Amino acid sequence: MKDPEGLSILITGGGSGIGAATARYFVERGARVTICGTREEKVRGVAESLGERCLGVLADVTRAEDRQNLMTRAVAHGKGRLDALINNAANMLRGAITDLNEAELQEVFHTNVISGMMLTGMAVPHLEQTQGSVIFLGSVHTRRSFPGASPYAATKGALEALTKVLAAELGSRKVRVNCVVPGAVPTELNIRAGLFTEEEHAARMDAIAPFHVLQRVGTPEEIAEAIDYLIRADWTTGASLVVDGGLSLGLAPF
Amino acid sequence: MNNLLLTGGIFHPFDEAAPALASLLGEVGFTSEITEDLESGLNRLNRESFDLLTVYALRWTMQTGEKYEPYREQWALSLSESSRRAVLEFVSGGGALLALHTALICFDDWDDWSRLLGAEWIWGTSGHPPFGLVQARRGDVPHAITAGVEDFELKDEVYCHMRLETDVEPLFTAQTVGQEQPHPVLWTRDFGSGRVVVDALGHDAPALQEPTHVQLLQRSALWATHQLKEAS
Numbered sequence: 001m002k003d004p005e006g007l008s009i010l011i012t013g014g015g016s017g018i019g020a021a022t023a024r025y026f027v028e029r030g031a032r033v034t035i036c037g038t039r040e041e042k043v044r045g046v047a048e049s050l051g052e053r054c055l056g057v058l059a060d061v062t063r064a065e066d067r068q069n070l071m072t073r074a075v076a077h078g079k080g081r082l083d084a085l086i087n088n089a090a091n092m093l094r095g096a097i098t099d100l101n102e103a104e105l106q107e108v109f110h111t112n113v114i115s116g117m118m119l120t121g122m123a124v125p126h127l128e129q130t131q132g133s134v135i136f137l138g139s140v141h142t143r144r145s146f147p148g149a150s151p152y153a154a155t156k157g158a159l160e161a162l163t164k165v166l167a168a169e170l171g172s173r174k175v176r177v178n179c180v181v182p183g184a185v186p187t188e189l190n191i192r193a194g195l196f197t198e199e200e201h202a203a204r205m206d207a208i209a210p211f212h213v214l215q216r217v218g219t220p221e222e223i224a225e226a227i228d229y230l231i232r233a234d235w236t237t238g239a240s241l242v243v244d245g246g247l248s249l250g251l252a253p254f
Numbered sequence: 255m256n257n258l259l260l261t262g263g264i265f266h267p268f269d270e271a272a273p274a275l276a277s278l279l280g281e282v283g284f285t286s287e288i289t290e291d292l293e294s295g296l297n298r299l300n301r302e303s304f305d306l307l308t309v310y311a312l313r314w315t316m317q318t319g320e321k322y323e324p325y326r327e328q329w330a331l332s333l334s335e336s337s338r339r340a341v342l343e344f345v346s347g348g349g350a351l352l353a354l355h356t357a358l359i360c361f362d363d364w365d366d367w368s369r370l371l372g373a374e375w376i377w378g379t380s381g382h383p384p385f386g387l388v389q390a391r392r393g394d395v396p397h398a399i400t401a402g403v404e405d406f407e408l409k410d411e412v413y414c415h416m417r418l419e420t421d422v423e424p425l426f427t428a429q430t431v432g433q434e435q436p437h438p439v440l441w442t443r444d445f446g447s448g449r450v451v452v453d454a455l456g457h458d459a460p461a462l463q464e465p466t467h468v469q470l471l472q473r474s475a476l477w478a479t480h481q482l483k484e485a486s
Contacts, residue, residue, distance in 0.1 A: 068339075069335075072338070072339050072342055072343075072366075073366065075342065075346055075446065076342050076346075076366035076369055076370070077366075077369065078446075079369070079443075079444065079445050079446065080342070080345060080346035080444070080445030080446020080447070080448060081346065081446045081447075125347075126346070126446075129347075129446065129447055
């Protein structure tokens with residue numbers, strides 16, 4: 001297994017939540033990390049707090065020119081190499097199936113799925129050189145059903161399907177593709193989407209904690225550890241690693 | 255081996271020095287195409303056409319400094335996005351980059367250039383004593399480029415007080431006679447699959463043609479293009 005020291009890692013998103021924690025995790029272990037996002041203050045704040053090994057790029061991953069610039073900057077920041085692409089950027093969209101807005105649905109698929117596919121394509125020539133890997137962030141939404149969350153769940157299901165087919169497609173080029181499937185992790189995702197206030201979000205996290213076999217929600221750092229494993233696991237590809245405190249096991253009430 | 259040699263700029267005799275550089279690299283198998291048109295040159299840069307990119311030019315945005323005002327119209331340059339990408343892709347994909355002397359001052363509005371070189375010219379801080387007698391000393395780091403090479407003297411300019419990345423290990427340092435401290439003048443970088451050599455010396459043709467310097471320049475080009483055996 002590779003040591004994170006000296007690895008060059010591109011994380012889409014990274015201004016908060018799992019992306020920011022993953023950036024910190026790898027920078028602390030000697031990697032060179034590029035993060036991106038559209039919220040300038042957030043991206044800059046994280047990048048500056050992590051020092052010169054972290055580069056923050058203002059980029060909207062749904063825009064082709066931003067993706068091109070992001071990839072170029074990330075490879076340059078990584079001293080000409082890229083060892084891992086972590087497709088983490090995502091938006092939350094909820095809504096009853098009877099009420100969905102087509103434009104909003106397209107937008108969430110663009111952010112959560114299409115941008116990651118396009119970036120993965122751009123990363124392959126670089127990852128081929130380093131025998132690197134791609135990580136997608138799935139979700140417990142593909143294992144447990146949350147009524148009203150079909151848009152988000154559908155995007156995350158797409159990423160798990162992509163993980164398998166891209167692992168098969170890129171295996172001969174020695175590029176691995178894996179997916180981390182987190183359980184409930186307190187992040188800004190739902191708050192940012194305007195769905196819940198911070199208080200409501202905290203209450204929901206409290207409410208869902210007992211449904212985890214381990215009786216608590218996860219932390220962004222625990223997801224970063226799983227990503228680290230998959231980046232370094234030379235014989236693992238096409239895998240979905242469920243890191244959810246047992247939420248997807250479906251704890252029986254008695 | 256094909257070399258794209260980008261040159262041109264103010265206050266340096268590039269017209270004479272660039273052909274001198276091409277000639278000494280020619281002795282070890284490099285055919286150089288010399289151009290002052292950086293954008294058009296970089297537009298043609300790819301690994302099928304070139305093995306080595308040499309930047310021996312003085313082109314930057316020239317946004318400050320009254321003394322540069324008369325030259326701005328002809329020489330000020332902010333390299334295009336496509337040219338920047340061409341350089342990064344060429345080197346990260348396995349191409350070689352030789353950055354000489356004024357290359358360290360080039361492309362001041364392009365962060366990744368200083369990352370490629372491992373050094374950044376800071377206006378107001380970086381500088382050099384007047385052109386004069388310079389003593390160059392081999393550093394302690396063993397390297398194929400400098401194996402068996404002795405200290406030497408030449409007339410040149412020594413760039414000082416640049417911001418160097420922490421992992422720069424000088425293969426040679428130099429100081430102008432009368433200067434108190436030596437300054438790094440030769441180092442290498444890995445960038446993706448490519449190799450970079452930075453030589454901060456070489457103000458004019460005679461500085462390039464000093465016999466030991468010739469040897470270092472030739473070995474640098476050979477090492478960057480993976481044609482020189484590693485030091486044991």
